[in-house]
Amino acid sequence: MELLKQKIREQGVVLSAQVLKVDAFLNHQVDPVLMQQVGVEFARRFAGQGIDKVLTIEASGIAPALMTALALGVPMLFARKQQSLTLGGELLTARVYSFTKQVESTIAVAASHLAAGERVLIVDDFLAHGQAARGLATIVEQAGARVAGIGIVIEKSFQPGRGELARLGYRVESLARIASLDGGAVRFLD
Amino acid sequence: MELLKQKIREQGVVLSAQVLKVDAFLNHQVDPVLMQQVGVEFARRFAGQGIDKVLTIEASGIAPALMTALALGVPMLFARKQQSLTLGGELLTARVYSFTKQVESTIAVAASHLAAGERVLIVDDFLAHGQAARGLATIVEQAGARVAGIGIVIEKSFQPGRGELARLGYRVESLARIASLDGGAVRFLD
Numbered sequence: 001m002e003l004l005k006q007k008i009r010e011q012g013v014v015l016s017a018q019v020l021k022v023d024a025f026l027n028h029q030v031d032p033v034l035m036q037q038v039g040v041e042f043a044r045r046f047a048g049q050g051i052d053k054v055l056t057i058e059a060s061g062i063a064p065a066l067m068t069a070l071a072l073g074v075p076m077l078f079a080r081k082q083q084s085l086t087l088g089g090e091l092l093t094a095r096v097y098s099f100t101k102q103v104e105s106t107i108a109v110a111a112s113h114l115a116a117g118e119r120v121l122i123v124d125d126f127l128a129h130g131q132a133a134r135g136l137a138t139i140v141e142q143a144g145a146r147v148a149g150i151g152i153v154i155e156k157s158f159q160p161g162r163g164e165l166a167r168l169g170y171r172v173e174s175l176a177r178i179a180s181l182d183g184g185a186v187r188f189l190d
Numbered sequence: 191m192e193l194l195k196q197k198i199r200e201q202g203v204v205l206s207a208q209v210l211k212v213d214a215f216l217n218h219q220v221d222p223v224l225m226q227q228v229g230v231e232f233a234r235r236f237a238g239q240g241i242d243k244v245l246t247i248e249a250s251g252i253a254p255a256l257m258t259a260l261a262l263g264v265p266m267l268f269a270r271k272q273q274s275l276t277l278g279g280e281l282l283t284a285r286v287y288s289f290t291k292q293v294e295s296t297i298a299v300a301a302s303h304l305a306a307g308e309r310v311l312i313v314d315d316f317l318a319h320g321q322a323a324r325g326l327a328t329i330v331e332q333a334g335a336r337v338a339g340i341g342i343v344i345e346k347s348f349q350p351g352r353g354e355l356a357r358l359g360y361r362v363e364s365l366a367r368i369a370s371l372d373g374g375a376v377r378f379l380d
Contacts, residue, residue, distance in 0.1 A: 032266055035260075067256075
């Protein structure tokens with residue numbers, strides 16, 4: 001997605017060979033027009049898949065997931081992290097390890113919002129080790145629903161997430177694939 | 191806003207005389223079409239105010255704030271809560287007390303994303319005691335920017351938040367104002 005790559009080139013900051021900071025347009029300050037185009041692009045790529053719901057995780061996944069849900073004409077659902085759990089009723093949960101923060105945490109969704117047989121598109125802002133996406137997929141499958149695909153805004157293709165998700169049989173669509181951040185420069189895969 | 195009131199009547203769950211659960215369409219599962227209309231309505235109410243940016247707080251504020259920013263044609267910025275702080279660089283912070291969780295926490299915004307002189311519209315999903323909105327306003331003023339107004343999706347008018355914010359001189363626009371949740375029923379103010 002050319003507009004996204006352009007934003008990354010212009011406003012992304014390479015903090016290390018592993019870390020790309022995109023807090024100017026994606027995960028702190030957010031560009032709503034870019035998010036709208038991200039949503040339209042995911043809707044195009046997953047058209048005809050009979051998506052019933054878009055699932056993401058707070059907080060940075062919410063903007064792209066909301067716009068994707070709008071473009072698909074379906075509801076969006078965001079999983080809560082442990083510390084912000086104010087959900088009552090029966091929960092579907094998964095344990096997710098964060099390599100950035102080096103802590104394992106629980107994510108949760110109210111069971112009442114995922115029904116057996118639904119086709120769920122998972123959307124997230126970043127794919128690195130794939131832990132968040134795997135946790136969300138686990139929750140979908142606990143509900144007896146099905147993962148129709150995984151849409152990622154920025155994939156760090158030099159980390160193992162995509163390979164792991166592909167190995168588990170999930171279709172992954174990433175709008176920008178980063179081959180390397182070596183030497184402080186962003187090099188895209190395609 | 192009639193569509194919002196209708197959603198509250200149909201899908202809201204009164205948990206107590208203080209607590210209205212709207213996790214079917216606002217703060218867990220999210221209705222993107224409703225959020226789009228919320229954004230258009232805030233943009234209409236604050237038209238001509240020269241808004242430069244929409245500011246909210248993760249996680250439930252992001253959906254209405256994003257749609258408001260889209261309708262106004264400006265960026266959206268969401269404050270981070272302490273536990274999800276991965277921001278580097280200089281921060282603007284405020285202490286916010288949560289009556290729901292009975293804990294005080296720190297919220298933060300990267301100083302680089304708020305400039306002196308900017309006119310900032312604060313958007314949030316709920317107004318009860320007004321602590322989150324006041325914390326966000328404090329951050330705006332630390333930056334030398336100006337609070338152009340506060341847009342609230344659901345106001346619990348029987349709690350002191352609106353009065354506090356009005357006393358401080360802020361213009362508050364709420365799309366649904368709830369007079370009471372007594373007896374398990376939602377009664378609107380207007």
